[in-house]
Amino acid sequence: MILHITDHDQWARARRTGELRPASLAETGFVHCSDPGTVHLPANALYAGRTDLLLLSVDPGRVGAPVRWEPADPPAPGMPWFPHVYGPIPVTAVLGEHEFRPDSAGRFVLPQSMAEFRAT
Secondary structure, three states, X not given: OEEEEEEHHHHHHHHHHOEEOOHHHHHXXXXXXXXXXXXXXHHHHHOOOOOOEEEEEEOHHHOOOOXXXXXXXXXXXXXXXXXXXXXXXXXXXXXXXXXXXXXXOXXXXXXXXXXXXXXX
């Protein structure tokens, strides 16, 4: 399972069209994704203060496009690699949607609804 951060409007649009096509697909050629252990990194770096986000769990075997684990974009020393999907994500590849809001300290952490994926 890989994870993609989106907002309610983009997800509603994807559900109408059948696929998720975030701006990054046109800009960089891929859809940025994460895994349960790293999703907080881009969330805290890029979405501080946002309360309108969803975290989508995606089956990489169902996307129908290449999924490559690559350095962060932009690359940074010591950063983990992230899954990049080189095509739109079909709605049928999304296994779940989870509200993704910052905690009381304003930081993003894996939602409680995904507790089974937390590192022990």
